[in-house]
Amino acid sequence: MxxxxxxxxxxxxxxxxxxxxxxxxxxxxxxxPTLRKSISTFELAMMGVGCTVGTGIFYVFSIAVPEAGPAVILAFLVAAATAGLTALCYAELASSIPTSGSSYTYTYATLGELVGYLVGWCLLLEYAVSGAAVAVGWSEYLNDFLQRVFGWHLPDYLSVAPWDGGSFHSFSINLPAVVLVTICCFLLMAGTRESARANAVMVLLKLGVLLMFSVVAFTGFQSGNYHPFAPMGVAGVGAAAGSVFFSFIGLDVISTASEEVKDPHRTIPRALVIALVVVTGIYMLVAVAAVGAQEQSLFQHQKAGLSQILEHVTGSGTFSIILSAAAVISIFSITLVTIFGQTRVLFAMSRDGMIPKGFAYISPRTRTPVINTAITCLVVGLLAGFLPLDYLSDMVSIGTLTAFAVVSLGVIILRRRNPTMQRGFRVPLYPATPIISIIACLYLISQLHPITWATLAVWMLIACLTYVGYGYRHSxxxxxxxxxxxxxxxxxxxxxxxxxxxxxxxxxxxxxxxxxxxxxxxxxxxxxxxxxxxxxxxxxxx
Structure with a gap:
């Protein structure tokens, strides 16, 4: 013992x-006060869709297509399959252990406190860094929109990170990204119900615009754009899948709202499945249309790619202006929900004594963790203002994949340890599903750049030091x-x-x-x- x-x-x-x-x-x-149970199944599913759709689709093609060519479609399928297997594992654990802690708490219950703490730090990469990365992408779309409509854009010193593009520039800050995070901060402090409803509206707008993009892009479809299909071979598809996986993070944010929905044993699995189906369907539709509408050589370094694809197809800026405007509005929802997920994980860690108790303080008026939200938004704002997108996306992918692999392992451990406990959902084809999920996550991690692995190792070392210095003694x-x-x-x-x-x-x-x-x-x-x-x-x- x-x-x-x-x-x-x-x-x-x-x-x-x-x-x-x-x-x-x-x-x-x-x-x-308690967290208010105010989120419906539809709003919860829209949180998953809102946090996911747009994270990659609006700009990840400029990274993934140069890696895999038209075979980026296969990369999306690999990433979707991995995310789907993991989503099923999340559905089982969330229906068994409904808590705001998500992966952190699941791991705490199955693999122990230290491993759970390290997974919590991986979630810092997934949510906080993801929110910052999307805010950076939003800034690019805002500048694109301003240029198309008004003929001017923000100067570089107000719209790019200091070392964006691989070299250090004179002092600069991505001001639009910082402003977006600030708006999200105030909205999240206002209340969960208000945030969920605002997100649902933005998600419906986003889905409508992506459907419009697909219809218009298919009018310029050229089968020749699919040749050569995989110029970089299997290695290119694997590398692109690792990058594309960034566009599937967000589904797990549904589990962080477990304490703010009624009947989480049923609501969480349903919302996860709905979100997964919607996300996979819209991603594949947009990917096929985008690759068919534009030569692969044009994707590299292409900012605000979907808007430029429509302009290339139609020869007019009308549709691209509509898409840019919608992106400016709808990408907002991704930053909003990722910050929401981060605050709930920190809330659970604070409640367990792993981090200072102030992160668990709930405002009696708004029933939200206001101190937690303010600190999280400050960190996300600094990341968004001073770090470039390509660095951020790889860090998000490796942190997310690590957490996903551990959650899949947690399903196996909990099945063996507590086989008779109540589960609102059970993964099909057990134990094959969680095992394949683990293997797929590890494969995608292996395809990321070694510098990213080294950065994660340093991040985990810092996590261990903070655990020894605070978490262990205050548990x-x-x-x-x-x-x-x-x-x-x-x-x-x-x-x-x-x-x-x-x-x-x-x-x-x-x-x-x-x-x-x-x-x-x-x-x-x-x-x-x-x-x-x-x-x-x-x-x-x-």
Missing amino acids: RSAQSPFIRQPVKDIINQSGTGTNRNDDGSG SLRMRLLAAEAAGVEVDVNGSSAIPAESASAQSGPAAQSVPAAQSSQPSEPAGLQADTSLPANDRVE
């Missing part, structure tokens, strides 16, 4: 459920387990419900260091544990 001092103690599944969406999703001491679970051991209660740290709910909050803070001296020589089993019959015997207190 592991000691409570181990960095691999596991968060009990039942405790997570009691604390989160179906129970006390409150501040660290169990008091205060709420560890404090409760140590208090129970000091009281003479034998606990299983491998995923048991070790402390009764009524005493957990009292023992999760500094008071956990002191335990009443007068204890019965044979302490009785806490009442909260006697009813815990949903877990197998080896997952309960001995």
